[in-house]
Amino acid sequence: MPHPYVLLSAAVSLDGYLDDTGPERLLLSSPADFDRVDEVRASVDAILIGAGTVRADNPRLLVNSAERRAARAAAGRPEYPLKVTVSGSGDLDPAAQFWHTGGEKVLYTTDKGAERARALGLATDATDVVPLGADLDWRRLLTHLHDVRGVRRLMVEGGGLIHTQLLTQGLADELQLVLAPLFVGDPGAPRLFGPGGYQPGRLRLLETRRIEDVVLMRYEPTAPGTGPLPVAADHHWLALACELAAQCPPSDTAFSVGAVMVAADGTELARGHSREGGDPVVHAEEAALAKTDPADPRIAGATVYSSLEPCARRASRPAPCARLILDAGVRRVVTAWREPDTFVAGADGSGVLAAAGVEVVVLPEHEERAKAPNRHLPH
Numbered sequence: 001m002p003h004p005y006v007l008l009s010a011a012v013s014l015d016g017y018l019d020d021t022g023p024e025r026l027l028l029s030s031p032a033d034f035d036r037v038d039e040v041r042a043s044v045d046a047i048l049i050g051a052g053t054v055r056a057d058n059p060r061l062l063v064n065s066a067e068r069r070a071a072r073a074a075a076g077r078p079e080y081p082l083k084v085t086v087s088g089s090g091d092l093d094p095a096a097q098f099w100h101t102g103g104e105k106v107l108y109t110t111d112k113g114a115e116r117a118r119a120l121g122l123a124t125d126a127t128d129v130v131p132l133g134a135d136l137d138w139r140r141l142l143t144h145l146h147d148v149r150g151v152r153r154l155m156v157e158g159g160g161l162i163h164t165q166l167l168t169q170g171l172a173d174e175l176q177l178v179l180a181p182l183f184v185g186d187p188g189a190p191r192l193f194g195p196g197g198y199q200p201g202r203l204r205l206l207e208t209r210r211i212e213d214v215v216l217m218r219y220e221p222t223a224p225g226t227g228p229l230p231v232a233a234d235h236h237w238l239a240l241a242c243e244l245a246a247q248c249p250p251s252d253t254a255f256s257v258g259a260v261m262v263a264a265d266g267t268e269l270a271r272g273h274s275r276e277g278g279d280p281v282v283h284a285e286e287a288a289l290a291k292t293d294p295a296d297p298r299i300a301g302a303t304v305y306s307s308l309e310p311c312a313r314r315a316s317r318p319a320p321c322a323r324l325i326l327d328a329g330v331r332r333v334v335t336a337w338r339e340p341d342t343f344v345a346g347a348d349g350s351g352v353l354a355a356a357g358v359e360v361v362v363l364p365e366h367e368e369r370a371k372a373p374n375r376h377l378p379h
Contacts, residue, residue, distance in 0.1 A: 002365045003142040004154040006232065007174045008163050009040065011214070012192045014352035017184035018160055025057055028180035030212035035065075040176070041150040042068035044081050044153040046106075046145060050162040051087035060101040061157070078103045082149060084163065090117035090129075090134050099127060106149065108132055108141050129191075138169055139229070160192050166292070167221075168196040170231025175203065175219045178211075199223035199231065201265030213286040220265025224303035224332065230361055234334050237262055237305040242336060242369040244284065245307040251275065256373040257308045258285035261292060261330070264301035281316035284308075289324055307370035309339050309362075310349040322349040325358070332359040342379045 020026045042063045069079045080102040090113030105127040114131035123129040143150040166172045203219035225231040244258025261269040271286025288305035310321035339347040350360045
């Protein structure tokens with residue numbers, strides 16, 4: 001199901017701590033960076049923190065700039081982003097500033113936690129208490145935010161447990177990390193990330209920026225998922241495939257398609273698009289596979305991202321793309337759009353792949369981008 005774009009935001013010491021163990025919160029960011037955070041808050045639809053952060057820091061989570069609040073209002077948005085917290089127990093202080101500042105709030109909790117929260121008086125006209133079942137489920141939470149609350153961009157400000165859970169489950173689209181020039185050195189202090197089953201490979205560095213005496217680093221994950229549930233990187237790579245489709249020379253007799261092959265550690269192995277290199281009949285997946293070494297051991301664990309499902313039948317080449325993918329040994333394909341009957345009736349490349357044991361994941365939220373360079377075609 002569609003999820004919001006999830007942006008993790010944190011500031012840490014040089015030795016990886018979020019705070020110390022003193023009675024006052026350790027301020028890691030510089031004044032200019034606090035203003036940057038305010039700007040990011042003003043740009044999103046919702047801000048999320050865990051129950052531990054509510055208890056430890058008692059934050060207000062506001063957009064402090066009057067000009068930014070006015071700009072949100074002028075654009076028809078609420079003056080403040082939706083404030084979200086997560087608590088399995090539902091045991092939160094009703095007097096916390098979180099509940100009494102800003103605009104609307106949501107508490108996601110368990111069925112038992114919802115009973116506790118309502119007994120404490122947390123369910124009000126301004127605060128929605130949403131039970132997620134017997135246990136907290138991040139995918140269900142994100143789907144609810146997207147479908148029910150209309151959240152498209154979600155900023156997560158901690159704490160470390162929340163960041164760890166979202167990263168290990170492959171649900172974080174971006175990490176904005178500020179590195180502060182100091183050490184904490186206290187083993188009892190909270191760290192940004194804890195142990196867990198993180199995805200393999202290196203994250204992609206999007207930006208570095210000096211802000212007074214701190215450094216902002218922006219990263220995005222690159223490692224594909226491993227099963228039917230998509231991870232954030234699957235969306236990133238499929239978006240790239242849709243961008244490649246837009247680069248295709250237009251045709252009245254064939255689709256414009258883009259494809260990317262990515263190793264399990266997030267390394268891009270190859271990319272291609274329809275009619276690449278002046279070949280009027282080459283397909284995107286075919287073009288990408290032709291650039292790989294068949295003996296490369298990474299292919300077996302790779303994922304192929306294609307803006308349109310791989311073809312199951314074609315007249316221009318001996319083998320359709322579904323067969324080429326199977327022959328290469330690829331076991332996972334992610335696509336945005338099932339092939340319509342424009343040129344081949346009953347096309348079902350996904351079915352051919354799935355029948356051969358390939359994991360096929362369709363992400364329909366990318367379908368319109370995949371269709372865009374094909375709008376001129378009938379049907």
